[in-house]
Structure formats: C-alpha cells, structure tokens
Amino acid sequence: MTTQSITAPTPTHQSPLATAHAQLAGAVEHLGYDDGMHAMLATPRREIHVAVPLRRDDGSTVLFHGFRVQHNVSRGPGKGGLRFHPSVDIDEVRALAMWMTWKCAIVDLPYGGAKGGVAVDPSQHSAAELERVTRRYTSEIMPMIGPDTDIMAPDMGTDERTMAWVMDTYSVNRGYTIPAVVTGKPIAVGGSLGRGTATSAGIVHVTEAALREAGEQLEGTTVAVQGFGKVGGHAAQIFARRGARVVAVSDQYGGVRADDGLDVARLLEHVAATGSVVGFDGGDPVSNAELLASDVDVLVPAAIQGVLDAETAPTVRARLVVEGANGPTTTEGDAILAKNGITVVPDVLANAGGVVVSYFEWVQANQAYWWTAEEIAQKLEHRMVAAYDDVAGQARREGLSLRDAALTIGVKRVAEAHQIRGLYP
Numbered sequence: 001m002t003t004q005s006i007t008a009p010t011p012t013h014q015s016p017l018a019t020a021h022a023q024l025a026g027a028v029e030h031l032g033y034d035d036g037m038h039a040m041l042a043t044p045r046r047e048i049h050v051a052v053p054l055r056r057d058d059g060s061t062v063l064f065h066g067f068r069v070q071h072n073v074s075r076g077p078g079k080g081g082l083r084f085h086p087s088v089d090i091d092e093v094r095a096l097a098m099w100m101t102w103k104c105a106i107v108d109l110p111y112g113g114a115k116g117g118v119a120v121d122p123s124q125h126s127a128a129e130l131e132r133v134t135r136r137y138t139s140e141i142m143p144m145i146g147p148d149t150d151i152m153a154p155d156m157g158t159d160e161r162t163m164a165w166v167m168d169t170y171s172v173n174r175g176y177t178i179p180a181v182v183t184g185k186p187i188a189v190g191g192s193l194g195r196g197t198a199t200s201a202g203i204v205h206v207t208e209a210a211l212r213e214a215g216e217q218l219e220g221t222t223v224a225v226q227g228f229g230k231v232g233g234h235a236a237q238i239f240a241r242r243g244a245r246v247v248a249v250s251d252q253y254g255g256v257r258a259d260d261g262l263d264v265a266r267l268l269e270h271v272a273a274t275g276s277v278v279g280f281d282g283g284d285p286v287s288n289a290e291l292l293a294s295d296v297d298v299l300v301p302a303a304i305q306g307v308l309d310a311e312t313a314p315t316v317r318a319r320l321v322v323e324g325a326n327g328p329t330t331t332e333g334d335a336i337l338a339k340n341g342i343t344v345v346p347d348v349l350a351n352a353g354g355v356v357v358s359y360f361e362w363v364q365a366n367q368a369y370w371w372t373a374e375e376i377a378q379k380l381e382h383r384m385v386a387a388y389d390d391v392a393g394q395a396r397r398e399g400l401s402l403r404d405a406a407l408t409i410g411v412k413r414v415a416e417a418h419q420i421r422g423l424y425p
Helices: 016-031 035-042 090-106 127-144 160-174 198-213 230-241 264-274 288-292 331-339 353-367 373-398 402-421
Strands: 046-055 061-072 078-084 112-118 150-154 222-226 245-251 254-257 284-286 298-301 320-322 343-345
Touching (some): 016 331, 016 402, 046 090, 061 078, 061 090, 078 090, 078 127, 078 353, 090 112, 090 373, 090 402, 112 150, 127 160, 150 160, 150 353, 198 230, 198 298, 198 353, 222 230, 254 288, 353 373, 373 402
Parallel strands (some): 078 112, 078 150, 222 298, 320 343
Antiparallel strands (some): 061 112, 245 254, 254 284
C-alpha cells in the first residue's frame, strides 16, 4: 500500500508537545479545517499548575510541582492518567492530554482527553510520603476533577493504590464514596476485572489484526519489547501465551535476548525478585539500542516517548512497529520508518486498551454492577479490533499511514462534536 505523509517536518529531538502539534497540524490540513478550528483543537480547555508540598518522614519539607490539563471535553468528561516522574512538566502533560483526546475519539469513547502529573521521583520516597503527595495533589486540583468532569487513572509511576488514595481523598471531601472519580483502582473498592492488563491485551489485539490484514498470524511471530514495566511485561506475557516468540526485552537498566525465545514466565519471576531483566540467565545481554535494531517481525516500544528518532529509526529492522508507549516515535522518526516500508500502529490506537477498560470500569461504577472477566475480555477485543478496522480502512481509502488515518478519524470526531454543539455564547 502506497502511503503519503500528512505531518509537517520538524526538527530532531523535538518535544512531545511539538510532536503532538505537528501531528494535529497535518490532520487539520488534510481535513481542510480553518485556522479557528485548528486553534480550538490545539488549545487546552483548562489547565492548572499547583504547588505540592510534602512533609517527609524525617520531618523536613520539600516542594513539588503538579499539573492537570483538560485538553478537550466536547465529547464527554476528561479522561487521562496521573504520572509521577521527575521530568514531568506542563508541556509534556499538554501533549499527553491532547493524545488522550484523539485516543478516546478513535476508539469511540464518550470522553475528552486529560492528563495529570507531579514532578516527583517515586523511587526516592516511602509509601507514606507518596500517599501524602497524592492526597495533597488531589486536594489542590479537586475543583477540576469528578466522575462527570475529569476521571483519573494510573500512568507512569502510579498504580491502583495511588488511585485508591485519590478516590478516598475526593470522597471524604464530598462526604460520600464516589468510585467513578478514578479508574484503575483495586477491585475491592470498585475496580474492574481485566484493567491491570488491558493496555497490554489491546496491544496484542491490534498486532494480531495488523498481521491478519497482511495475511499472517501471530503464532510463530518474533517480537521484541522495549520497556518491561506494567505495559511491556504483560504484553510480552500475552504474546508468549498466544504463540508468538518473544526474543528480546529490555528496561531502563539493560536487556536480554534469546533467539529461540525467552521464557517469559521465568523472566517475570526474575524481575519480581531483582527489579530488572538484567542478569537473567535465560538469554544474552543486549542494550536498548540493540533491541530497537533487532531483526524481528514486531517491535513494541513500551517505555517512554521519543525513543524512535532520527538516530534510532534508521536502525529498525522490524516489519511492524506497535507503539505501546505514548509518543515513542518522533515525527522525523516516523518519516524514516515510512520511507523504509515499516508499518507503524500508532500509540493513539495501539495502547488504547487501557482507556477502553477504564471506560468499562467507569460504566460499572456508575451503575453499581460488575461484569465478569470473560465479558471484559470480549468487549475489549471487539472494541480494539473494530477501531483497528476503522483506521486501516481509512488508510486504504485515502492512501495514508495508519497514524495519519487514526489522527484524521480522531480529530474529525472531535471537530464534529464542536460543530454540532456550537459555540457558546
């Protein structure tokens, strides 16, 4: 299939926000929207920057900066994760919120896009300190969030325990329990079955759909996964269970490779015991750069943004790149992969499984009725495959890459919501 790029060229080492804006500009140009619509789609509806003081366990006080951005709420309440990472800043949160807007629209959820973050390194703090950070941050942004306005979920550096703290803080201040204010929380307080592995399962579903479209099957396919955390680790496990051969994985410390396939179950035990894939005796050491250049059928970048750029994209030999992380490919890296004939299943589609099951959790919490694990799995697969088919069909009809097709679908759905609702006053 011949494809054309609709994203504008941008400099190397661009920021996530520059990437997000370049992607939007290309979609707007392709769809023929005017400058006014472009400005509305590019500009966050609301954002807040808050101080988050922490009283440490030793009695000293430190100050962190927190952010929450609601990029767009025309299709429904804001939806997006809460990230704890020392590099978090407002521009990164703006980019992630924008991507959430398109992601929710692409998989046709009644949500807008939002995102939050605190510039804190969770590895340097006790559980008690992280709880105090979470509760103070929640209290500071409370006017912006709620089950009908903005629903949080876990992201990098946060987990289901964090979401329980957010829910409790919000509920105590409102005077009654409100499970639907967050998703990705523990089952015991209204979480959904299947939420913990939803993003990973969604990655596998769209990989299988892409292979099926090419006349291939997942069984026997070789896979490399960069990033072995909540998303990458579960994805590798599901790939292995479905018959794929996971030959290389890596994390921030290093990687491991075995051409005949890694024993993923045993590797997960090793990571649980040591905190890293490094030192696993079932394969040979490999660097992150070497992993990205692996001669495999499928490459899954599932760590952080910007890893496939002008320097690393030319080394990629996989035929299919499935983006498990948010923004792992820069615009320039994207152009290089396209030039080399490598198909990219974009993040706004590939990793949408998490927000899909978050939506299921929100629906269940609102009606106080919970579905079985089998029902969740079936609904997730149906939603992901249907979204992939929509995107692939758009790509074929208009000669676009999957990323550009996905973005045009997402942007068009949001723009239509703007147009139908009208402009007040």
